[in-house]
Amino acid sequence: MRPMKNGKTGPALVLCQKTSGDEMEVVVKCSIGCEQKEASLAAEVIGACLAADLGLPIPEPFLVELDPNFIGSIPDVEHRDRMAMSNFVAFGSKHVTGQYSAWTNGNLISEGMLPNAAAVFAFDAIIQNPDRRDGNPNCLVRGDEIRIIDHELAFAHGLILFWKAPWVLGGLQNLETPGLHIFRAGLMGRAIDYTPIRKAWIDLSDARISEYGNAVPTEWGVATKSVASALQLIKDARDNIDACITEIQRVLQ
Structure with a gap:
């Protein structure tokens, strides 16, 4: 949908389809933009799981599969290349809306x-x-x-x-x-x-x-x-x- 304004990892707002077929706006973070690549994404997953069990207020987390056909359709060259060079599984968080x-x-x-x-x-x-x-x-x-x-x-x-x-x-x-x-x-x-x-x-x-x-x-x-x-x-x-x-x-x- 668009690049996010903030974030040194270069996240993007992506309209994703869940396995149920429902659509959801997700802030997607790819491995290529992270300091420790996949290890950084793993820290995101573990941190999200732990935070949820501790009752902390986090957006709903997701694993996001980057389909090659989708990547090829992205008009923004920088983000298209970023996703193409990344692991095809990315980390995502439900987009927080509502005047935050x-x-x-x-x-x-x-x-x-x-x-x-x-x-x-x-x-x-x-x-x-x-x-x-x-x-x-x-x-x-x-x-x-x-x-x-x-x-x-x-x-x-x-x-x-x-x-x-x-x-x-x-x-x-x-x-x-x-x-x-x-x-x-x-x-x-x-x-x-x-x-x-x-x-x-x-x-x-x-x-x-x-x-x-x-x-x-x-x-x-x-x-x-x-x-x-x-x-x-x-x-x-x-x-x-x-x-x-x-x-x-x-x-x-």
Whole structure:
């Protein structure tokens, strides 16, 4: 339908047909535009599955098959070439409509928004997502409602030298830097109830977490190692969620 205005990965708005035959507008992200190619798309899938189970507000995720005939019909040369060079399975999110706007520094965390904002901050901290920051919020807002998007940079802890886990003292030190997370300033000094956050993480079973990996298509086979690393991080964080929350509290004090 058109290129999206924002997004360094070069996403496009595509009218897709579901297996049921229904049509839906989907924001499609192709492997060629991502830093880690298929591994980045795998991070999107795992992040979406985890966020849904944690009750976080994300757009409905999809795997999108890029048919060669469709690719050949795209009039925009840049996007036609981008899709042609990509894995034929892409990642997509249902297009968010209805007067949502991008989060800005002027937005405040209301009392109604507080539980979701705190849960999202914990989610990003644990999955090592560096990409919800001032200037690139990856968060849409409408009143007290938010929608979080774009998690392709998460679970990259295996690429970080001297990485510290989020349940270790100092493991979230980077989040102490002003502007590195859009919600930190608004959460500092607030009375946050961590009980729902803790329960949501503890309720994740090994079998359920394994299903996240099964949701990653076999066509992204080169991402196998990063998928295993992501699933292990989730399991370890669940098993150490109290220590994770202690570290989160420390950076929000």
